[in-house]
Amino acid sequence: MDLSHRKVSKNIQFKDAAGNILANTEIKIKQTNHEFLFGCGAFDFMPYVMKGEENFKQITESWLEIFNYATLPFYWGNFEREEGKPDTEVLMKTAQYLNSKNVKVKGHPLCWHTVCADWLMKYDNATILQKQLERIDREVGGFKGVIDMWDVINEVVIMPIFDKYDNAITRICKEKGRVGLIKEVFDRAYSNNPDAVLLLNDFNTSINYEILIDGCLNAGVPISAIGIQSHQHQGYWGNEKVYEVLERFSQFGLPIHFTENTLISGDIMPAHIVDLNDWQVDEWPSTPEGEARQAKEIEEMYRILFENPLVQAITTWDFKDGAWLKAPSGYLRLDNSKKPSFEMLKDLVKNEWWTDTSVKTDEMGFAKVEAFKGEYEVTAGERSVKANLTDSKNMLIEF
Numbered sequence: 001m002d003l004s005h006r007k008v009s010k011n012i013q014f015k016d017a018a019g020n021i022l023a024n025t026e027i028k029i030k031q032t033n034h035e036f037l038f039g040c041g042a043f044d045f046m047p048y049v050m051k052g053e054e055n056f057k058q059i060t061e062s063w064l065e066i067f068n069y070a071t072l073p074f075y076w077g078n079f080e081r082e083e084g085k086p087d088t089e090v091l092m093k094t095a096q097y098l099n100s101k102n103v104k105v106k107g108h109p110l111c112w113h114t115v116c117a118d119w120l121m122k123y124d125n126a127t128i129l130q131k132q133l134e135r136i137d138r139e140v141g142g143f144k145g146v147i148d149m150w151d152v153i154n155e156v157v158i159m160p161i162f163d164k165y166d167n168a169i170t171r172i173c174k175e176k177g178r179v180g181l182i183k184e185v186f187d188r189a190y191s192n193n194p195d196a197v198l199l200l201n202d203f204n205t206s207i208n209y210e211i212l213i214d215g216c217l218n219a220g221v222p223i224s225a226i227g228i229q230s231h232q233h234q235g236y237w238g239n240e241k242v243y244e245v246l247e248r249f250s251q252f253g254l255p256i257h258f259t260e261n262t263l264i265s266g267d268i269m270p271a272h273i274v275d276l277n278d279w280q281v282d283e284w285p286s287t288p289e290g291e292a293r294q295a296k297e298i299e300e301m302y303r304i305l306f307e308n309p310l311v312q313a314i315t316t317w318d319f320k321d322g323a324w325l326k327a328p329s330g331y332l333r334l335d336n337s338k339k340p341s342f343e344m345l346k347d348l349v350k351n352e353w354w355t356d357t358s359v360k361t362d363e364m365g366f367a368k369v370e371a372f373k374g375e376y377e378v379t380a381g382e383r384s385v386k387a388n389l390t391d392s393k394n395m396l397i398e399f
Contacts (some may be wrong), residue, residue: 024360031375039068066345069313072094072105075112092146106197128171129184153201154201199227203229231276235268239300266287292340317329376388385399
């Protein structure tokens with residue numbers, strides 16, 4: 001694997017607070033966080049943060065052993081069940097708690113035709129659009145500095161032709177067109193937080209998504225990154241498809257986030273199921289054979305994605321089994337015990353792709369440092385400072 005783009009190689013000069021050169025001195029370089037976003041759905045943090053529910057304590061503590069990037073749910077139909085009464089406090093306190101643990105947070109999503117607010121249906125299309133834009137003002141502006149990353153709009157390829165049930169967002173997408181609606185919501189999000197990372201997100205990895213992205217870019221939509229969902233309940237894509245998807249979506253030159261990744265450790269969902277939500281079962285057990293397969297497949301996929309320079313984030317959707325569709329899709333079993341996939345990924349993220357080393361300075365206080373990009377604690381004797389190592393420019397560190 002060529003991981004040179006994930007690392008820095010730089011000369012650093014070390015001095016004390018008085019400006020004296022630290023010559024022939026041992027310096028410890030200990031990583032505290034990755035620049036790369038290793039993410040996971042963080043819905044389990046909400047009951048723990050708000051109610052202190054003890055059964056979620058172990059889950060959240062295990063989560064924090066690996067991940068530095070969290071997705072929190074802003075589904076409009078759940079977030080604001082009654083118009084004018086959004087569940088802001090829960091999401092704000094949870095996001096602030098995650099920030100305190102040095103975790104970056106993304107809100108998901110601002111606009112989607114599924115789990116939409118039913119009360120929107122009483123309004124005409126112009127009013128629906130206005131309320132959608134006001135919702136973006138409230139969330140993006142209100143959470144600025146706590147959440148600065150958003151899935152702005154979700155699954156637009158299918159949005160105007162979605163016919164399972166009537167909903168307000170499909171109505172306005174039919175009227176405005178896909179690119180028209182995308183531009184409206186992205187422009188509004190950008191105006192509220194120009195520094196935010198704004199994603200277009202979809203499960204459709206066909207040429208239709210490529211055409212949509214191309215249309216958006218031609219229309220001047222301020223897309224920060226392309227979001228690709230990869231729910232693999234019907235079996236692992238395999239390395240050929242992973243490489244093929246990366247090649248096609250790399251043509252835009254934008255950062256790529258794998259936003260919703262799922263690989264299961266039980267029986268595979270039948271291939272004839274078109275909409276994954278149609279697979280309803282009473283239970284879906286994890287098996288020893290499935291757990292070994294899951295760990296192997298996750299490792300292969302992560303290695304491929306981490307090696308690609310355009311990929312900036314990978315988010316596993318379910319941390320624990322039994323969440324969406326009751327699938328055995330997590331890193332924890334139903335009893336909160338850790339599966340082989342947990343131990344495998346932790347070893348990758350916190351060992352193989354992690355830097356904890358020492359260097360010795362020369363007579364001029366310089367040392368060559370090679371490290372994975374990220375945040376560090378740098379120590380000389382009893383003195384420690386924090387440092388960000390994210391590029392290969394020479395730098396000075398003073399204690």
